[in-house]
Amino acid sequence: MKLNQRYLQKLKTRSTLIHSALKLMGEEKGLGELSLREVAGESGIVPAAFYRHFKNMEELGLAVVDDMSGKLRTILREARKSGAYRAALKESLHLYFEYVNKNRLLFRFLSREATGGNKRIRLAIRKEMSFIATELAGDMRMPKWIPMGDIEFVSEMIVSNSFHMAGEYLDVDLSDHREHQKIEIKTVKQLRLIFVGTIRARRKRMKK
């Protein structure tokens, strides 16, 4: 039997470690600056007990990425069901930035570690973004005559751009609504440009 009391308690502590790590990094500290003792302390266990869950801090970092992957995919699936994709670009992005704002720590973590000091973690995050891009490609409404290759290319660009703009969004002072608005509008313009570029470039080539 695996689902016994002891096992469940272990999972709970593991999850606490993951969330403590996210909390302690906050908006300003990288994974590499986080200490094992800090995380253990915040989680209410003794430093030595950390090793019952992870071999070292890198393994914990990968677990954080894995945990957020799960969350992100769930959100994505729900957004698809709720029909958010079918809304106009402007409305979709408004929902997106609202979500970014409600999950500041998560997005700061992603933005920071996607280019951070640890290569394994960088690649894990990039892989996750690539997954999201593939999902998005499947859901995107594009003229039927646009080939799938183009759609995948464009959704990669969209995901990359959106993450980048989320990073800028999070650096704006919390109370500065005007600046938040500006970033939202800028993102809409960027994505629109990407859509137009895709469609026009393809149409041009097909006419030839």
Add this chain to the structure above:
Amino acid sequence: MKLNQRYLQKLKTRSTLIHSALKLMGEEKGLGELSLREVAGESGIVPAAFYRHFKNMEELGLAVVDDMSGKLRTILREARKSGAYRAALKESLHLYFEYVNKNRLLFRFLSREATGGNKRIRLAIRKEMSFIATELAGDMRMPKWIPMGDIEFVSEMIVSNSFHMAGEYLDVDLSDHREHQKIEIKTVKQLRLIFVGTIRARRKRMKK
């Protein structure tokens, strides 16, 4: 008299500190993971002497950004003079990725710290990118009827995309030429798409 022997020696040590920092961070370590003692040791001075140059590691970080800003601007100016901008997109980007490869530490630093843990440094790097985008906007060859606002918008996107792709480029195994090639081609396609999007979107609006 400012340009005395003592002052020049101080400048030299300061410059050594900056380069030691870049070297020690290498491809994998963030500014926040770098220790004052490491940098001092690598530079051949005693830890206490560090304080003759910088108040703390953050100030050193800002100096690194400032130093690379100077370098980057010089390169940009030379590229303009040499007419590299007038070459086809493909050739320009090939030169760009060659430059990225020759300055791996610099670009890894920029890529890492542009979203890194320290907000002052993030903003300093972003400001520098924005400067580069403005320069680029002035040099870019676009149809005369495209308004300056559009050109600035598009050069911002280009700079942002190019930096992002440089980050991916640096994570590819050094000997994997095929993959490097792929990233180059992908970047060309991305930028082409951005150009087409800009021109077509604007033309469309003007016809109405």
Add this chain to the structure above:
DNA sequence: TGTACATCAGTGAACGCGCGTTCACTGATGTAC
């Protein structure tokens, strides 16, 4: 030009601190009979 004093980059020792890791342990929970 020569002398006497000021400046200041770099020294070397010392400090208290939090770090990662090890170890034998405890005691609640699980398992075999």
Add this chain to the structure above:
DNA sequence: TGTACATCAGTGAACGCGCGTTCACTGATGTAC
């Protein structure tokens, strides 16, 4: 069901280490006269 033993998440103490920062100092260089 009851008992005897096994498992194992978490404990608490200890270790040696590198850290940032302070301080009084040194001695080469600069400046005023």
